[in-house]
Amino acid sequence: MRASQTKTPDTLDTHGVGIAADLPLRLLLRFSDAAFELRFIKHYVAFYLRYAQVSLLLGMVLVGGDYLIDRIAHANGPANLLRLTVAVPVLLAGLGYSLLPRARRHWQPVMASFIVIVAMCLIDILVRIDDEGGAGLKSWVGVLNFTFLQFYCFVILGVQFRYALVSGIAIMAAFLYAVWVHAGLSTQHAAYWTYHVVTVFILAAGIGWWREFVLRKEFMARVELDDSRVAAEQRALRLAHYDEVTGLPNRRLFAELAAPALERSRRGGVGCAVLHIEIDRLRGVHDAFGRVQGDMVLAAIAQRLRACIRGGDLAAVDPLGQERLQADEGISRSPMAYEQRGRATFVHEAGAVARLGDNAFSILVVDLDNQERASIVAQRLIAAVAQPIVVDAQSMVLTASIGIALFPGDAKDMVGLSRCAEQAVRVAVEAGGAQHQFFDEALNVRARDRVLLETELRQAIQTGQLCLHYQPKVDAVSAGLVGAEALVRWQHPRRGLIQPAGFIALAEESGLIAPLTDWVLDDACKSLRRWSDLGLPALPLSVNLPASSLADASLPDKLDGLMRLYRLHPSCLMLELTETMVLHDVAAATVMLDRLRAMGFGLSLDDFGTGYSSLSHLKRLPMNELKIDRAFITDVARGGRDSALAVAIIALGSELGLQVVAEGVETEEQSAFLIGRGCVLQQGYLFSRPVPQAGFEQMLETGTTRSVAPSHANATVGTVAG
Ligand code: C2E
Numbered sequence: 171m172r173a174s175q176t177k178t179p180d181t182l183d184t185h186g187v188g189i190a191a192d193l194p195l196r197l198l199l200r201f202s203d204a205a206f207e208l209r210f211i212k213h214y215v216a217f218y219l220r221y222a223q224v225s226l227l228l229g230m231v232l233v234g235g236d237y238l239i240d241r242i243a244h245a246n247g248p249a250n251l252l253r254l255t256v257a258v259p260v261l262l263a264g265l266g267y268s269l270l271p272r273a274r275r276h277w278q279p280v281m282a283s284f285i286v287i288v289a290m291c292l293i294d295i296l297v298r299i300d301d302e303g304g305a306g307l308k309s310w311v312g313v314l315n316f317t318f319l320q321f322y323c324f325v326i327l328g329v330q331f332r333y334a335l336v337s338g339i340a341i342m343a344a345f346l347y348a349v350w351v352h353a354g355l356s357t358q359h360a361a362y363w364t365y366h367v368v369t370v371f372i373l374a375a376g377i378g379w380w381r382e383f384v385l386r387k388e389f390m391a392r393v394e395l396d397d398s399r400v401a402a403e404q405r406a407l408r409l410a411h412y413d414e415v416t417g418l419p420n421r422r423l424f425a426e427l428a429a430p431a432l433e434r435s436r437r438g439g440v441g442c443a444v445l446h447i448e449i450d451r452l453r454g455v456h457d458a459f460g461r462v463q464g465d466m467v468l469a470a471i472a473q474r475l476r477a478c479i480r481g482g483d484l485a486a487v488d489p490l491g492q493e494r495l496q497a498d499e500g501i502s503r504s505p506m507a508y509e510q511r512g513r514a515t516f517v518h519e520a521g522a523v524a525r526l527g528d529n530a531f532s533i534l535v536v537d538l539d540n541q542e543r544a545s546i547v548a549q550r551l552i553a554a555v556a557q558p559i560v561v562d563a564q565s566m567v568l569t570a571s572i573g574i575a576l577f578p579g580d581a582k583d584m585v586g587l588s589r590c591a592e593q594a595v596r597v598a599v600e601a602g603g604a605q606h607q608f609f610d611e612a613l614n615v616r617a618r619d620r621v622l623l624e625t626e627l628r629q630a631i632q633t634g635q636l637c638l639h640y641q642p643k644v645d646a647v648s649a650g651l652v653g654a655e656a657l658v659r660w661q662h663p664r665r666g667l668i669q670p671a672g673f674i675a676l677a678e679e680s681g682l683i684a685p686l687t688d689w690v691l692d693d694a695c696k697s698l699r700r701w702s703d704l705g706l707p708a709l710p711l712s713v714n715l716p717a718s719s720l721a722d723a724s725l726p727d728k729l730d731g732l733m734r735l736y737r738l739h740p741s742c743l744m745l746e747l748t749e750t751m752v753l754h755d756v757a758a759a760t761v762m763l764d765r766l767r768a769m770g771f772g773l774s775l776d777d778f779g780t781g782y783s784s785l786s787h788l789k790r791l792p793m794n795e796l797k798i799d800r801a802f803i804t805d806v807a808r809g810g811r812d813s814a815l816a817v818a819i820i821a822l823g824s825e826l827g828l829q830v831v832a833e834g835v836e837t838e839e840q841s842a843f844l845i846g847r848g849c850v851l852q853q854g855y856l857f858s859r860p861v862p863q864a865g866f867e868q869m870l871e872t873g874t875t876r877s878v879a880p881s882h883a884n885a886t887v888g889t890v891a892g
């Protein structure tokens with residue numbers, strides 16, 4: 171009798187949905203769960219009420235017909251008006267009652283009482299007929315009348331449900347009393363009528379019971395279907411509108427909720443503010459503690475943000491938990507009702523908080539028209555986020571950066587306000603985080619510029635506006651060219667030559683770094699092929715790889731393809747990676763680097779000293795080369811901390827068997843100092859700036875950096891050995 175048990179925890183969790191599966195249907199036809207019983211009664215009484223109304227009308231027609239037949243049969247004498255005068259008003263009263271609005275609630279006991287009264291009246295009539303010497307209980311006609319009524323009551327008007335048993339027993343008791351005690355029938359006669367009536371009673375009650383049993387079973391199946399549909403719809407609705415981790419509205423719902431509030435502000439001539447909040451360095455929490463803990467931290471922060479904008483003139487939309495509908499609302503539950511409630515709640519409140527992305531929240535604060543008040547709210551939010559959070563018994567402090575856009579000053583619609591607030595938060599983040607920034611027009615111009623640049627960069631990669639410049643790497647003692655680094659440039663049609671600093675970060679953020687890297691690798695290999703074909707010395711060429719390349723499983727295959735295409739040996743290519751990108755996920759990076767190294771590519775750790783400088787990790791990485799960052803070289807000749815660090819890095823690299831290269835060597839003093847400390851491989855303006863292909867080929871040909879055009883020549887060093 172139990173319906174399917176295969177409900178997901180989610181479904182069971184949803185507003186009491188799923189009860190049908192756990193309902194034992196009792197023999198006495200009652201669901202053990204009171205709320206579910208009520209739901210069944212509501213549903214079927216609604217149907218049987220109409221059914222009973224028709225039956226009551228039918229009852230009146232039958233009684234009327236009975237009277238007419240009686241009248242025709244007693245054409246000479248008076249017809250028996252009793253049935254007409256008693257039964258019809260009773261039936262009429264029942265019909266009238268059924269039309270009352272509250273009739274449904276008490277329909278079952280009323281119907282049961284009604285049936286008992288009608289039966290009693292009939293027994294009384296039959297007994298009186300007997301008393302008057304007519305054919306009442308003593309004749310088969312009277313008993314037939316009675317059994318017919320019984321059938322009518324139990325089958326046609328059978329909406330009594332569990333009251334049927336009580337009412338049936340009452341009627342039977344009255345009948346048996348009348349037949350056995352009152353009517354004065356012989357035992358045989360009385361037994362015969364009793365047998366006859368009890369049989370019909372059992373039959374009628376059995377049919378009634380069976381029908382209701384089937385109805386209830388069907389109802390259970392139907393409810394389960396309804397409930398799972400409602401649960402699925404609600405879940406879909408929740409997923410579409412709410413963030414699962416924090417229970418806050420998502421970007422879409424936020425926009426929908428904010429629209430009427432903005433409209434109200436517009437009509438009322440008052441301002442409001444959108445605060446875009448980013449939690450600084452949240453990624454570190456995910457990395458250190460895992461996703462689950464990270465999500466818990468987010469949920470706690472969401473709670474604080476919500477608490478912060480409640481009270482006073484600010485309020486938040488109720489989170490999902492408070493939107494839940496009660497289980498006993500039964501069949502009226504629908505996703506629409508659910509959704510409308512959410513909106514209604516908002517309309518009466520004064521603000522909203524939503525989660526927009528990984529570490530981003532947005533808050534709409536209404537009735538806020540000046541910067542000072544927005545500033546106070548932002549500070550309150552920053553302070554709330556900065557409260558310590560305990561994760562795995564470890565206390566940590568996070569900070570938040572907030573960008574604020576004001577309506578109507580900064581933008582007139584939600585899309586514009588969100589964009590402005592997001593631009594402002596970028597400034598707050600870039601300034602070190604844990605602060606708030608207001609949007610201003612200059613930001614807007616910068617953002618538009620960025621978007622334009624991104625579009626242009628996309629075209630640049632496809633239309634060949636990129637080119638490689640080459641900066642030689644020299645052996646400062648023998649003055650020999652030992653290699654070169656390929657550095658990308660963008661020959662922009664209007665802006666001129668753009669250095670990597672102007673577009674590499676943009677390419678990384680916009681996902682264009684992958685096609686850009688593909689282009690760089692291809693062009694570098696093309697040049698190597700060309701130099702080889704020209705008979706120029708084969709020197710290893712370094713290429714810078716972006717952070718994302720370590721996660722690109724296809725990189726080895728791509729490189730292998732290039733080696734085949736240009737008929738090159740992997741040893742002619744040195745791949746430069748920064749320590750920050752390697753140490754982000756050491757395990758994964760090591761796997762990739764081991765593979766690249768095994769294929770024969772050179773691996774270089776670029777900008778060493780600026781990142782984590784984790785020496786233990788350094789030992790495990792399969793590197794060939796270490797490039798000391800320019801920052802340590804600048805002041806190297808003057809002694810002090812930088813020179814000490816540079817010396818330590820040189821010693822460390824040598825100890826690990828790595829080739830150490832000093833980057834950004836600009837002066838003779840720096841070069842001499844480094845040579846003195848054992849770092850003979852150097853790269854920098856002292857030898858040559860990065861030069862276009864033709865210039866570098868000249869260097870390769872002559873074997874000296876000095877032959878390069880005078881503008882590149884700070885150079886005083888250098889003929890290529892041999
Ligand atoms: P990096 O890999 O550390 O490259 C060295 C940078 O230092 C180059 O700047 C070079 O011009 C500059 N430099 C070399 N010697 C000196 C010197 O003596 N003094 C000074 N002040 N600077 C010197 P550039 O070409 O502007 O490149 C900057 C950064 O852009 C590179 O740093 C690299 O991280 C990135 N980059 C360049 N090309 C590519 C590329 O093709 N792909 C990727 N992913 N990044 C690239």
Ligand code: MG
Pocket residue numbers: 655714746776
């Ligand atoms: Mg480099």
Ligand code: MG
Pocket residue numbers: 776777797799800833
């Ligand atoms: Mg570098």
